[in-house]
Amino acid sequence: MKCDVTGKAGRRRAAAPIAPTLYVPCTPNVRNAPHELKTLIWQERDNINRIIAWGCLHLDAIITSNLTKSFQEMPLERPALSDLNLRIKAGTVFGFLGPNGAGKTTTIRLLLGLLSPSAGSAEVLGWSVEREAAHIRERVGVLLEHHGLYERLSAYDNLAYFADIYHLETRVKEQRIKDLLGSIGCWERRHEKAGNWSKGMKQKLAIARALIHDPELVFLDEPTSGLDPAAAHQLRDELLELVRHAGKTIFITTHNLEEAEKICDQVGVIDHGHLLAVGSPSELRGQFSRSKVIIIIEDHDHDHGAAKALTLLESFPGVHSVALQSTGLHPAVPNPIAQQSAAVPHSAAQCAQYESGSPESSGACQSRQSSHLSRLSIELTEPDPNIVPNIIRALVAADIAIQEVHQEKASLEDVFLSLTKDAGRPEA
Amino acid sequence: MRDVMTVFRKEMKEWLYAKGGLVSIVFNLLIYMGIFGVVLPLAQVEIWKVPNQLTVFYFFFLPSLIASTTTADAFAGERERKTLETLLSTRLSDRAIFLGKLAAVFVYTATMLLAVDLTVLSVVNIADGSPQFFMFPKETLFALGPLAWIITLLVANLGLFISLKVPSARIAQQIGSFGSLVISLPFLFGLAQLSMTMKNLVIAGIILLAAVVLSTAASIALFQRQKLIQ
Numbered sequence: 190m191k192c193d194v195t196g197k198a199g200r201r202r203a204a205a206p207i208a209p210t211l212y213v214p215c216t217p218n219v220r221n222a223p224h225e226l227k228t229l230i231w232q233e234r235d236n237i238n239r240i241i242a243w244g245c246l247h248l249d250a251i252i253t254s255n256l257t258k259s260f261q262e263m264p265l266e267r268p269a270l271s272d273l274n275l276r277i278k279a280g281t282v283f284g285f286l287g288p289n290g291a292g293k294t295t296t297i298r299l300l301l302g303l304l305s306p307s308a309g310s311a312e313v314l315g316w317s318v319e320r321e322a323a324h325i326r327e328r329v330g331v332l333l334e335h336h337g338l339y340e341r342l343s344a345y346d347n348l349a350y351f352a353d354i355y356h357l358e359t360r361v362k363e364q365r366i367k368d369l370l371g372s373i374g375c376w377e378r379r380h381e382k383a384g385n386w387s388k389g390m391k392q393k394l395a396i397a398r399a400l401i402h403d404p405e406l407v408f409l410d411e412p413t414s415g416l417d418p419a420a421a422h423q424l425r426d427e428l429l430e431l432v433r434h435a436g437k438t439i440f441i442t443t444h445n446l447e448e449a450e451k452i453c454d455q456v457g458v459i460d461h462g463h464l465l466a467v468g469s470p471s472e473l474r475g476q477f478s479r480s481k482v483i484i485i486i487e488d489h490d491h492d493h494g495a496a497k498a499l500t501l502l503e504s505f506p507g508v509h510s511v512a513l514q515s516t517g518l519h520p521a522v523p524n525p526i527a528q529q530s531a532a533v534p535h536s537a538a539q540c541a542q543y544e545s546g547s548p549e550s551s552g553a554c555q556s557r558q559s560s561h562l563s564r565l566s567i568e569l570t571e572p573d574p575n576i577v578p579n580i581i582r583a584l585v586a587a588d589i590a591i592q593e594v595h596q597e598k599a600s601l602e603d604v605f606l607s608l609t610k611d612a613g614r615p616e617a
Numbered sequence: 618m619r620d621v622m623t624v625f626r627k628e629m630k631e632w633l634y635a636k637g638g639l640v641s642i643v644f645n646l647l648i649y650m651g652i653f654g655v656v657l658p659l660a661q662v663e664i665w666k667v668p669n670q671l672t673v674f675y676f677f678f679l680p681s682l683i684a685s686t687t688t689a690d691a692f693a694g695e696r697e698r699k700t701l702e703t704l705l706s707t708r709l710s711d712r713a714i715f716l717g718k719l720a721a722v723f724v725y726t727a728t729m730l731l732a733v734d735l736t737v738l739s740v741v742n743i744a745d746g747s748p749q750f751f752m753f754p755k756e757t758l759f760a761l762g763p764l765a766w767i768i769t770l771l772v773a774n775l776g777l778f779i780s781l782k783v784p785s786a787r788i789a790q791q792i793g794s795f796g797s798l799v800i801s802l803p804f805l806f807g808l809a810q811l812s813m814t815m816k817n818l819v820i821a822g823i824i825l826l827a828a829v830v831l832s833t834a835a836s837i838a839l840f841q842r843q844k845l846i847q
Contacts, residue, residue, distance in 0.1 A: 301706050303846045327708040337625070337703025341635045353623040354707050382634070 225612075226566040227315060231328065234405055237436075248315075250406050250438040251277040251300060255309035258295055258462075259337065269295045271462045277440065277455065280404075282432055284453035285442040286605055294334060295407050295441040299563055300440070301326060314406060327355075330404035336395035340384030344375060344394055344412075347383050348401055354374045355402035369397035372427065388415040396424065400431075406438045407431070413448060425452050446601040456601065458608050465608045473604045481597040482577055484565040487590035495563040501587055502567060507576040509568040515561060521616055620709050624717020625724070628691075632725065646732055653679055654736025662744045665737065668813035670754035673805055676765040679733065681772045683726045685797040688776025689790035691718045694846075695783050702777040713839045715777065719833070722773040727766055734761050756813050764818060767825045772797055774832040781840060 230237065237248075250524045253275045259268040270292040270371065277283045285293050298304040300313050302322020316324040338347050345366060350364040370376040373393040378386075383394060392415050398409055409428075413421040429452055431437045443449050449456055457467040466473055488495040495513055501510045569576055577596060584591055621691065633672055653675065664671050695701040704714065742751050753761065780789040811817050 298846055303702070303705060323708065324711065326706060331703065331706040332701055333706065335699035335702075337700045339700055340698065341631050341632060341638070342627075344629060346634075350623070350627050351707065353626075354620070354709055356619065384692050441661055520732075 195551070217584060223266065227324070229450075234328075248279040248297060249276050249312075250281075250309070250441065251283075251312040251313050253300075253309065254293045254507040256296075256299060256311050257308040258292075258299055258304060259307045267461070269462050270299065272309065273459075275457060275464070275467065277438065279438050280432060280436045281454040282428065282439045282452050283438065283439060284449035284456040285459060286440075286444075286446065286449055286456060286601075287459035288609060291459045293459060294410060295462075296459070297333070297353075297410055297440070297442070301329070301331065301408065303507050315551055316447065317614055328405050330399035330402065330407040332395050332407075332409045334410050336391045338383045338391055338398070339394055340382065342383060343380045344370060344383050344386070345379040347394065348398055351398050351401045357402060365403075367402060371396055389417055389420055392416055393424070393614060403435075404437070406440065409439060409441045411443060413443065415444060415462070421448070428452060446605055450601045458605055460609045463607060466604070470601050470604075473601065476604075480569045481569045482569065482580065483593075483595050483597060484567065484580070484591060486563050486565060486584070487591040487592055488561055488563045495565075497587055498563075498565055498589050502565065502580065503587075505580060507570055508580070509570045512566040514564045514566065619711035621720060622716045624709065624714055624825075625720045628718055628721035629724070632721075646729060649679070649683070649729055649733050650736045654733045655740055658737045658740045659744060662741055663742045665757065666751070667754060668754050670811070670813060670814075672757055672760055675730075675734070675737070676760040677768055677805060678801060680726055680730060680765050680769040681797040682794075682800050684697070684722055684769050684772040685727050685793035686774045686790055687722045687725055688718075688780055689793050691722065691777050692780040692788045693783050693789040694780075694786040696845075702846060705845060711842055712837050715765050715837055718777060719742045720775070723766070723769055724767045726773070730761070730765055730769070745813050756815050756818055757820050759815065759822075760813070764822050764825070767829055768788070769823055771825060771832060774829065774836050775800070778832075778836045778839065781845065819846055 244303045253273045256270060256273040256275075257268055258270040273292075273296065275283075275434065285296065287293050295304065299306055300311055300318060302318045303327055305319060310319065312318065313325045314328050316322075316328075330361055339350070342350070348369065352365060357365060366379075367376060370379050373390075373392065375394065383391060386394065396409070396412055412428075413424055416424060425448060428439055428441075432439060436564070441449075441453070452468060455467065456470055456473060457575070458465045458473070466476070468476065478492065484498075486494055486498055495515075497512050502508050523566065563609075567580065581591065581594060632642065635641070657674075658665060661671070691703065695704060738751075738753065743749055752758075775796065776789070776793045779792050780786070783789045783792060811821065
């Protein structure tokens with residue numbers, strides 16, 4: 190079978206030279222390939238990874254189809270994982286988000302063949318998790334919930350053990366250990382027992398161990414937990430480097446939504462064993478949460494500005510909902526919000542005097558003693574760039590004094606919370 | 618075989634490099650050598666000069682004692698230290714992991730036994746005071762060598778199986794020690810009744826070897842990583 194594989198440059202591959210449209214014989218994945226072909230693919234993985242890194246070829250690293258797992262001690266109607274359907278492209282970072290007990294670790298265990306599915310199927314790098322799990326484990330690197338280091342052994346011996354498990358030649362093994370320990374800044378401490386290292390250092394060492402055999406796919410369960418911000422940042426950079434230059438696929442579970450937003454091409458949100466959503470962070474933001482605009486208005490007691498603004502905006506096109514809240518702050522009193530505010534359009538001429546500190550401003554300020562600041566929290570129905578200017582124009586036209594405007598972009602955290610908030614936690 | 622050796626080397630390193638590991642090994646060795654190598658032989662030097670049923674303590678009880686306490690840590694210890702799941706996530710086959718650990722227990726126990734046997738031989742020679750070098754009768758040599766190794770493998774198998782099933786090394790050690798004692802008693806009694814002829818010892822060896830083969834096969838069959846993950 191021939192398929193047209195177009196050289197699409199991903200958002201993080203813009204710097205890489207783009208190959209022209211390439212025609213290569215391929216299948217969507219290699220599941221139907223005979224054993225010899227799978228072995229050949231494994232032998233040629235470096236070249237294949239290079240092709241993937243160029244963006245010329247898209248293979249699926251992980252495919253799950255109605256993957257379900259129930260445990261004996263759990264009620265049948267509440268499986269640990271229920272009908273999981275995923276397609277994760279090779280050469281991408283996939284983030285799996287969910288609260289504790291959502292089914293993330295169970296998914297990783299199923300994909301590694303450490304658990305057998307109760308129903309459904311899954312393929313990792315073209316190999317079936319049920320029948321060919323040994324081939325999967327040969328080709329993946331793993332960092333599970335616990336670092337799993339042998340604390341009685343030195344850092345070097347820990348890595349050497351796993352290098353031996355993966356049959357690395359002595360020279361390659363030594364170079365690889367040197368490179369990996371060097372990259373985490375621990376080469377000088379290689380003969381120290383891993384048990385004497387700090388939690389963060391152990392985590393780094395465990396990640397180095399997961400990469401010792403240069404795997405095609407890396408499973409990382411909460412990799413940055415226990416790392417300081419600088420180390421977490423460095424790790425993120427290194428993971429991106431792995432994907433960008435080596436075409437590796439990374440399956441990462443995390444509670445750190447900011448981290449997921451920064452490094453993941455695709456994100457899946459899971460709760461109670463059900464996949465609630467999957468897509469790129471921006472797609473999920475657009476799909477499951479609304480952008481917010483916060484407008485601080487000056488509300489004089491006599492003109493009921495806040496109530497007027499509320500009435501105006503409730504029926505405004507593009508506005509989903511409006512909430513009004515008094516800040517309790519007075520406009521004459523400098524406040525942190527006003528100090529941070531960007532250029533703000535004001536409705537009345539005295540605002541300029543107020544700002545410039547002209548002789549008339551003291552009178553204007555005195556008049557402001559009888560007014561206070563109100564906060565309008567506006568949820569938009571869609572991320573249309575024209576809506577906010579239109580709202581401001583309408584408020585100014587209605588002679589409502591605006592102190593500050595700022596737009597809150599929905600974060601992955603908003604998506605996560607909106608998806609998981611309604612799901613009740615299982616009874617203890 | 619390469620994978621078995623990889624696991625074997627790691628096990629040996631872990632024992633040696635554990636906190637106080639080498640000291641603990643030497644201390645244990647000195648205790649075994651002191652009690653079984655010096656005190657008991659000095660009390661009854663004559664029993665070593667002819668095949669004697671009392672040597673059953675050396676080729677049955679001692680290997681059972683050492684192997685059962687050593688195997689406790691094999692899987693239960695890995696589970697306790699949370700390294701088991703990472704190990705099971707590697708390419709190593711179930712068989713390689715099991716046999717690697719079995720080999721480590723066997724080599725450790727056999728080394729201890731060899732040290733004790735050599736001590737016994739030295740003590741008996743010194744106590745005897747004869748200018749001629751004394752060597753154990755061939756029946757005793759067979760019992761202290763091949764028969765003791767077969768028994769080591771049998772007990773190690775059972776110990777590893779227990780270690781697979783329990784949550785902590787301490788529980789594995791308790792069950793292993795108690796279990797090996799309970800299992801040992803009828804064997805000790807049976808072997809003590811056995812006339813120490815070469816023929817009888819070879820028959821006992823063949824039966825025990827068959828038990829080793831069966832128990833190893835059963836342990837490997839029962840060692841399935843999917844059942845070990847909770």
